[in-house]
Amino acid sequence: MTYNIQLTREFIAAWEDKNLDKILAMMSENCVYHNIPLPVMEGHDKIREFIAPVLEMSQRIVWDIHYIAEDDANSVFTERTDKFLINEKWVELPVCGIMTFEKGLITHWRDYFDLMTFEDAMKAAHS
Incomplete structure (x- = not known):
């Protein structure tokens, strides 16, 4: 296993642990995060604003x-x-992602998914 693949697995584990501080610590200060088809986010403040909720x-x-x-x-x-288990209902989203690393930190992160699939699953979780 390569170093960057290990870092990716650790990053995913931080999500599963719901550890926002560790998630952000694994990204460069000016990391670019793009959940395609949503708008691009850049930097810890914008990314925190999206991830925390x-x-x-x-x-x-x-x-x-x-x-x-x-x-x-x-x-x-x-x-x-x-x-994501929300209101006792699982929201499941197929995703393809690309994380680019520099000096052990994520500098660019792009996740590709179908927005309608996500929106429908979120509606079901909140019904």
């Missing part, structure tokens, strides 16, 4: 990795199912 509303978080690989440009690709 997700962690707070989730009773549990589980990210199942189906595939993980690294290229020679320090980018790690993951195919995952991200699961």
Whole structure:
């Protein structure tokens, strides 16, 4: 296992632990985070603003990795199912993500998912 793949697994574990401080500590100060198709976020303050409510509303978080690989440009690709237990209902979202690392920190993170799938699952969790 490469160092960046290990870091990616640790990053996912921080999500599953709902540890916002560790999540942010694993990102560079000016990290660019893009949940495609949502707007781009840059920097810890913007990213914290987005992530904190997700962690707070989730009773549990589980990210199942189906595939993980690294290229020679320090980018790690993951195919995952991200699961969030909200109001005793699981919200499951198929995701493909790319994290680019520099000096042990995530500098760019892009997650690709279907927004309608997410919105429908969130409605079901809040019904």
